[in-house]
Amino acid sequence: MAPLPQETIRHKRDGGELAPAAIAAFVEGLSTGRIGEGQIGAFAMAVFLKGMTRAETVALTLALRDSGDVLDWSGLDRPVVDKHSTGGIGDNVSLMLAPLVAACGGAVPMISGRGLGHTGGTLDKLEAIPGYDVSPDPGVLTRLVSTVGCAIVAPTGRLAPADGRLYAVRDVTATVESVPLIVSSILSKKLAAGLGALVLDVKTGSGAFMAREADARALAASLVEVANGAGLRTSALLTRMDEALASAAGNALEVANAVRFLSGAHRDARLERVTLALAGQMLVSAGLAQAPAQAERMAREALVSGRALERFSAMVAGLGGPADFVERADAYLPAAPLVRDVPAPRSGTVVAVDARALGLAVVALGGGRTRPQDGIDPAVGLDRLAEIGREVTRGEPIARVHAARETQAEAALASVAAAYRIAEGTVARADPVVDRIG
CATH class of the missing domain: 3.90.1170.30 (Pyrimidine nucleoside phosphorylase-like, C-terminal domain)
Structure with missing residues (x-):
């Protein structure tokens, strides 16, 4: 018999280690509404103050994943891989990275988010493109990932829904900064996306949530350990966010910057370095290259040849944007x-x-x-x-x-x-x- 929610809270409050069954039962209560906001807040604060072991965090991540749908890409003939960034200023990497990896043979169903605090959101940027639908029908998403190789979209309400309820309470109970809760929140949605591999971009510097390098490094290590413990092949890059990554910050301005990057009209040096490094790591993780240096050469060739720009254009058109967007971006934005x-x-x-x-x-x-x-x-x-x-x-x-x-x-x-x-x-x-x- 599953323990009562208050007993789970009490055990964690007193510094005990929770069994996977107790965590799963608590998350099930989140999903069904049986557990109220007061108990959710108490649980989050207990975790914030007492922490979680790696095994507990893995159990919480898997329980949150299993609270909703898990996407199935088993029919694809491409390896499925994605990237997650902890957020920054002028960080429009996703807009170039997804089509770059797709042009090299990967499948990238990139589930993205909106702006949070002082950082920009990929979905907000893409919605600056007229007609771009960040919440397409599942069939459209499947078709685009199968044919184009990438689609940058919003999470559906059925991907890790219990995490949405937990996060909403964390946001108003001063428990957002808990590393186990951050890790399980990020990874539960990535696991629900049905990925075969994941690369994390963990930021440090004045524009990052984890400004101190030691804190960012600890978060990256925890994410990598828990993700691999949950069965998702994961690695991370630690990158600097001590100035804007691109020379633009703002939704339409960052989209315009991305189009210039992909077309070769202008590429910010720091942005190019980070984008190609992440692309290389994704290609290695997906088994499409043997080593980062080889993978970065593949990504650069896809960029210089224009194949990445073609994938970006096809993705935009496939999600409702103008078919000639890359040729006339300034007219549309x-x-x-x-x-x-x-x-x-x-x-x-x-x-x-x-x-x-x-x-x-x-x-x-x-x-x-x-x-x-x-x-x-x-x-x-x-x-x-x-x-x-x-x-x-x-x-x-x-x-x-x-x-x-x-x-x-x-x-x-x-x-x-x-x-x-x-x-x-x-x-x-x-x-x-x-x-x-x-």
Whole structure:
């Protein structure tokens, strides 16, 4: 007989290790509504304070996965692989990565999310494309992944639904930062997506949720251990988010940046490094290459040849977007009525950037949410962001603000200027890929 919910809470509160059956019963209560929000909050706080062993976290992840549907890709003749990022500023990697891996023979059913806090969301970016449907019928998703090789879509309500209820309570009980709960939340949805392999992009730096490298490294290690313990072949890259990854931050602006990246019109160096490194790791994990260096060469060839751009175009059209979107992206994407340069307050070298402040500036412009129910303006944001190491002269633009109203533009100008630290001398550019884990 399954233990009562309050006994499960009591055992964890007192520092005990929960049996898989007790965890499964508690999650079943989440799914059926038998367990109330008070008990969910108490459970989350007990886990926050006492932690979970690897075995407990694996059990929680599998129970959350099994609370809903699990996608089945067994009929595909391609290996199924995906990527998950812990979030950042100007992080539009998914838009290029999915078609890149598809062009190299992988199948990428990329289940993505919306913006959270100061970070942007892949679904919000794609919805800047007229007609793009992030919630297609299951048959459309299956057809696209089978034919094009990739589809970037929203999770359905039937993928790990118990996690949705648990997360909603965590969000209002100051328990979001619990590593076991973060890990089980992320991985339960990825396991439910029916993947054969997963690569994680765990961010560290001023724009990351885990700003300290030690914290990000611990999260990456826990994710990799639990995912592999749950039967999903997983590895991670630890990458820097101490400045915007792309030179643009904002939904339509990041889509435009992605199209220029795929077409070869413009590629930000740090963005290219991280994108190709993740593509290489995904191809190795999927068994499509033997080593990261070989895999990155494959990905670069798919990029330079235009095959990745073709996959992106087919994905957009297959999900309801314009068939000629990549040829006429600027005509289709919304544009803000006000565009203002941010002048450098002094001459010197950009030595540091507060990436989180840039993300908050985009949110204040209307490009993100302060509440889940808020709408967003896809046109606003920042672009032409100066990178660390660039020499500037006083008055030279270090960024551009795209705004809907003059008051918002003025506030963003001040916020962006304050986010940049400019000093005399030079600064060494660090590799944005810090480490590989797993």
